[in-house]
Amino acid sequence: MSTQDSNGGPARVIPNWESCIDCGACEVACQRTWDLPPESDRIQVVAIEHGTDNETNKPMQCYNCAEAPCIDVCPTEALHYTDNGSVRVSGDKCIGCHYCGVGCPFGAPQFPDGEVPEAQESEPLGARGNGLMDKCTTCEPRQENDLEPACSSECPTDALLFGTPEELSEKLDEDNVSTPFNEESAQIIFGDDADEVMGD
Amino acid sequence: MPTEVTYGLPYDQWNWRIGVYIAMIGLAGGAYLTGYVADLLAEKRDSRQYGQVATFGYLVGLGGLAIGPPILLSHLAAPFRAMMIPLTMTNLGSWMSIGAYMLMGFGLGTTLMFLWLAFGTNRPHVQTLDSSNEVAADGGEDVAADGGPAKAATSDETAGGFRGAANKVGLMNLLDSIADYTRPSRRNRLVVGALFGIFAAGVLVYSAMAYGSGSTERVALWDPTFLLPVQILTGLGAGLTIAVGLAALAERDVGRPIQNCSLGAAGLLAGGLVAVLATLFLLPEQIPEAQPAVDNLTSAYALEFVGIALVGGLLLPIVLSIAGTLGVRRDALSDSGAVGAYVAAAALVVAGKLALALSYLMAAEFTPMPLPV
Ligand code: SF4
Numbered sequence: 001m002s003t004q005d006s007n008g009g010p011a012r013v014i015p016n017w018e019s020c021i022d023c024g025a026c027e028v029a030c031q032r033t034w035d036l037p038p039e040s041d042r043i044q045v046v047a048i049e050h051g052t053d054n055e056t057n058k059p060m061q062c063y064n065c066a067e068a069p070c071i072d073v074c075p076t077e078a079l080h081y082t083d084n085g086s087v088r089v090s091g092d093k094c095i096g097c098h099y100c101g102v103g104c105p106f107g108a109p110q111f112p113d114g115e116v117p118e119a120q121e122s123e124p125l126g127a128r129g130n131g132l133m134d135k136c137t138t139c140e141p142r143q144e145n146d147l148e149p150a151c152s153s154e155c156p157t158d159a160l161l162f163g164t165p166e167e168l169s170e171k172l173d174e175d176n177v178s179t180p181f182n183e184e185s186a187q188i189i190f191g192d193d194a195d196e197v198m199g200d
Numbered sequence: 201m202p203t204e205v206t207y208g209l210p211y212d213q214w215n216w217r218i219g220v221y222i223a224m225i226g227l228a229g230g231a232y233l234t235g236y237v238a239d240l241l242a243e244k245r246d247s248r249q250y251g252q253v254a255t256f257g258y259l260v261g262l263g264g265l266a267i268g269p270p271i272l273l274s275h276l277a278a279p280f281r282a283m284m285i286p287l288t289m290t291n292l293g294s295w296m297s298i299g300a301y302m303l304m305g306f307g308l309g310t311t312l313m314f315l316w317l318a319f320g321t322n323r324p325h326v327q328t329l330d331s332s333n334e335v336a337a338d339g340g341e342d343v344a345a346d347g348g349p350a351k352a353a354t355s356d357e358t359a360g361g362f363r364g365a366a367n368k369v370g371l372m373n374l375l376d377s378i379a380d381y382t383r384p385s386r387r388n389r390l391v392v393g394a395l396f397g398i399f400a401a402g403v404l405v406y407s408a409m410a411y412g413s414g415s416t417e418r419v420a421l422w423d424p425t426f427l428l429p430v431q432i433l434t435g436l437g438a439g440l441t442i443a444v445g446l447a448a449l450a451e452r453d454v455g456r457p458i459q460n461c462s463l464g465a466a467g468l469l470a471g472g473l474v475a476v477l478a479t480l481f482l483l484p485e486q487i488p489e490a491q492p493a494v495d496n497l498t499s500a501y502a503l504e505f506v507g508i509a510l511v512g513g514l515l516l517p518i519v520l521s522i523a524g525t526l527g528v529r530r531d532a533l534s535d536s537g538a539v540g541a542y543v544a545a546a547a548l549v550v551a552g553k554l555a556l557a558l559s560y561l562m563a564a565e566f567t568p569m570p571l572p573v
């Protein structure tokens with residue numbers, strides 16, 4: 001397992017869709033671990049090929065993009081890169097304009113209305129409520145304790161992979177599966193490391 | 201195999217308030233710019249009626265600002281934090297920050313230009329003792345209904361209206377003093393107005409870019425190449441139509457300058473209509489992903505888009521503006537009939553601009569990002 005301090009880009013959670021059985025354990029793990037308001041979906045099982053016979057549900061969350069569109073559009077710089085390249089939101093800077101919600105291609109930004117004390121708005125791991133932007137933090141505090149993010153550690157089928165781009169590439173190779181991303185999204189998520197994760 | 205992920209549509213996140221905000225700032229920016237052109241013409245041709253259109257243009261700019269941004273603030277989760285704009289909007293790569301600073305400059309500009317035209321003993325373009333169609337150069341006494349000091353010997357309805365309201369709340373002397381004290385020379389006032397016009401133009405551009413611009417541009421309907429002309433032309437046209445309607449109502453008479461402005465408004469609205477039609481017919485050709493949203497405009501949101509925005513808010517005002525002018529010129533319509541046509545056109549463009557902004561918001565769909573599974 002990698003942590004935020006690893007070399008080779010920030011550690012991220014990405015889905016291995018072929019293993020997902022749509023059990024929702026990741027959603028429950030995330031909500032329970034961080035005591036999130038019920039409307040919050042830091043990880044969300046979304047519909048793929050919606051409305052067709054092939055409809056299926058897969059987990060999506062913030063990928064802490066290397067070329068994050070949400071950071072580009074955020075007027076207040078509430079969204080920013082941390083020193084290790086992860087994307088964080090400062091609850092005490094966000095104005096709740098939803099611009100990042102429109103800019104993010106992955107539907108990651110959440111704006112839960114749940115009341116949280118003012119003090120928690122300024123914690124570095126998101127606002128968690130009050131209509132301000134909230135998103136996955138790749139469980140930074142758990143990583144500091146050498147633990148994987150709650151979603152990937154509780155996924156019964158290893159459908160959520162966690163690691164640096166290099167490690168993700170290795171895991172995908174081991175499972176003999178491709179990433180769930182096309183070239184455009186891989187470039188947004190992994191930046192210069194996109195080729196490494198995408199493989200040939 | 202490529203597949204699609206379905207997320208919430210933009211209107212799940214941005215509700216009607218964003219549409220009202222975009223419509224209001226668009227027509228405010230357009231009213232300022234067209235008002236400024238009328239201001240130049242008033243100066244060049246010594247025409248009081250162009251001055252009236254200019255005054256109302258600046259007033260509509262103020263009105264749009266009084267309505268739009270507060271409605272946007274009411275949509276934000278932290279409106280008071282957002283009001284500290286100079287401190288919070290620090291990312292100048294974001295159109296929302298750019299727009300916030302544009303709106304601030306524009307707010308200052310439209311306030312000053314309106315103040316300088318509507319208040320003070322030496323205000324430009326005011327009705328004179330000698331002529332109802334010349335620019336005042338004297339310091340005559342006001343005999344307007346409000347009883348405040350002014351230079352019009354005959355009734356100056358516009359100034360009477362503004363000044364009457366200011367008089368009622370006991371602010372007229374203060375506003376007159378501020379206007380006289382701050383107003384630059386004629387030439388410099390117009391130079392300052394042109395500089396503020398840059399902010400007004402920026403607001404017009406921002407009214408298009410506010411629709412979710414960003415590096416990924418995932419809403420094909422909001423493609424700037426098509427949306428910019430729509431927002432700029434409908435903003436200019438709607439702003440001028442409202443200024444003309446209000447000026448005609450205040451004058452209760454439509455002289456050549458108001459008629460000319462009305463024809464200009466009709467031309468700008470016609471340009472806006474062409475830009476919208478180009479979006480309908482050419483955008484899906486250029487960007488196939490826009491087809492579903494364009495279909496939404498003409499089916500699910502046909503009432504708002506075709507009925508209120510295109511027919512009610514563009515086509516009918518064009519017809520009314522032209523008919524009002526031609527009717528008076530050919531003696532087929534009384535002045536009061538033309539005033540009625542201009543006022544009706546103004547009311548319709550407000551409804552149309554709101555419907556246009558809302559339908560662009562509601563009909564939009566995120567372009568699904570194809571994800572190979
Ligand atoms: S997934 Fe969305 S919210 Fe997360 S970093 Fe990328 S653009 Fe931002």
Ligand code: SF4
Pocket residue numbers: 073074075076077078079089093094095096097098099100101132133
């Ligand atoms: S909602 Fe908050 S984080 Fe998102 S763009 Fe607006 S200010 Fe930035």
